[in-house]
Amino acid sequence: QNVISTTTEEATTPNSLSHELDDRDLFISVSNPEKHITTMETHITYKITTKTTRSSFDSSEYAAQRRYQDFVWLRNKLEEKHPTHLIPPLPAKFIMKGMLDRFNLDFTQTRCRALHNFLDRISRHPILSFDENLRVFLTAKAYEFTAHRKQTDSFMSRVGGSVKSISSATTRLKERDPEFDEILNSVTQFGDKMGVLERVAERLHLEKKDLSSELKEFAPTFSLWSASEDDVIAPIMTSLSTAIESCAEAAESNSKIHEYEYMPPLREYILYSDVVKQVLKRRDGFQSQHDRVAADLQQKKEEKGNLSKKCDDLGDKMECANANLRSDVDRWNVDKLHDMAQIFNDLADSQIQFHQQCLKAWEHILPTMQDKDPVEGYESV
Numbered sequence: 241q242n243v244i245s246t247t248t249e250e251a252t253t254p255n256s257l258s259h260e261l262d263d264r265d266l267f268i269s270v271s272n273p274e275k276h277i278t279t280m281e282t283h284i285t286y287k288i289t290t291k292t293t294r295s296s297f298d299s300s301e302y303a304a305q306r307r308y309q310d311f312v313w314l315r316n317k318l319e320e321k322h323p324t325h326l327i328p329p330l331p332a333k334f335i336m337k338g339m340l341d342r343f344n345l346d347f348t349q350t351r352c353r354a355l356h357n358f359l360d361r362i363s364r365h366p367i368l369s370f371d372e373n374l375r376v377f378l379t380a381k382a383y384e385f386t387a388h389r390k391q392t393d394s395f396m397s398r399v400g401g402s403v404k405s406i407s408s409a410t411t412r413l414k415e416r417d418p419e420f421d422e423i424l425n426s427v428t429q430f431g432d433k434m435g436v437l438e439r440v441a442e443r444l445h446l447e448k449k450d451l452s453s454e455l456k457e458f459a460p461t462f463s464l465w466s467a468s469e470d471d472v473i474a475p476i477m478t479s480l481s482t483a484i485e486s487c488a489e490a491a492e493s494n495s496k497i498h499e500y501e502y503m504p505p506l507r508e509y510i511l512y513s514d515v516v517k518q519v520l521k522r523r524d525g526f527q528s529q530h531d532r533v534a535a536d537l538q539q540k541k542e543e544k545g546n547l548s549k550k551c552d553d554l555g556d557k558m559e560c561a562n563a564n565l566r567s568d569v570d571r572w573n574v575d576k577l578h579d580m581a582q583i584f585n586d587l588a589d590s591q592i593q594f595h596q597q598c599l600k601a602w603e604h605i606l607p608t609m610q611d612k613d614p615v616e617g618y619e620s621v
Contacts, residue, residue: 265292266291266292267292267363268356268378269289270286270288270289270352270359271356273352284308284343284351285307286305286308287303287304287305288306288359288377289301289302289303290302290378296370298379302378302379304380311358314373314374321371322371323519324522324523325368326516327362328515329512329514330355331350331355332511346496354504416527417527427513427516427520428513431514438503438507444498445498455491456485456488458484459482460481463481
């Protein structure tokens with residue numbers, strides 16, 4: 241028996257709902273929770289039925305068996321690949337507080353409805369519904385799905401790390417867009433109100449359970465009482481007992497409806513509020529990175545402007561240096577030729593003068609040396 245989605249779309253008008261159904265090309269349902277007992281573990285699988293007209297699918301209808309941890313895997317992959325989209329929440333591991341038996345019929349049916357809502361929301365999303373992991377989840381045979389999981393887990397674990405780091409990092413923004421401030425405030429208030437409503441609903445549920453138990457205990461009192469009364473009072477006592485038993489059954493039924501149909505959607509939207517806040521946090525992380533890079537870019541631009549001005553100044557100085565150096569070197573070469581010629585001319589003149597002086601000195605004493613007879617000179621001595 242297929243479960244019925246209990247989403248906000250049920251509150252839409254018939255015309256709008258009909259129009260939405262006409263536009264849809266992917267329908268997914270979750271049904272038939274089935275218990276499996278093995279030597280290692282006990283678990284529940286759910287039948288996933290898919291009907292589609294999309295060309296990306298090889299067939300128009302599929303059926304697959306998936307367990308809860310497979311849904312967890314799918315959601316993780318969608319979150320890793322689409323970190324800024326709202327991925328619908330999954331029901332918690334234990335939907336109802338105090339629930340010890342995960343395999344009783346009420347629990348599995350409630351979880352089945354929640355899993356149906358999860359896939360139904362994804363199937364109506366314009367981006368998520370085209371994800372390759374979703375297609376494999378819906379269509380692959382058991383061994384194909386296991387192989388795909390191993391392959392994507394080895395690859396996406398590296399990609400997912402950056403997303404998780406953004407989600408877990410404390411983000412400090414200089415200024416958030418007012419639009420997203422308003423969204424965050426609205427979601428926070430909604431989540432707080434839903435939390436209060438859930439706590440009230442839990443107390444009301446306990447009161448309904450207590451009422452049912454008390455009525456069950458109270459009903460036999462009149463039945464036992466009737467045995468000791470006469471024929472006039474006894475039927476009245478029996479009727480009272482029957483009426484109270486009917487009230488007890490109605491109270492028990494009402495308590496179960498409250499617990500399994502009313503409270504799970506409340507918890508789901510509390511989780512949905514957390515999903516929105518997580519996506520806002522990731523969005524803030526991207527803005528923080530953008531602001532940081534933009535600041536670095538601005539700084540680089542300012543540094544580039546300063547460097548450009550400095551480069552122009554140094555270019556002017558270089559051109560001035562080039563012109564000055566060329567002019568002075570040309571002048572220096574001219575002066576060098578003139579000065580070197582003068583130096584060597586002066587040296588030559590000084591050498592000529594030196595030799596002339598020496599020659600003049602020898603010429604001066606030559607007549608004296610010629611007038612004296614060398615032999616006479618030595619004899620007189």
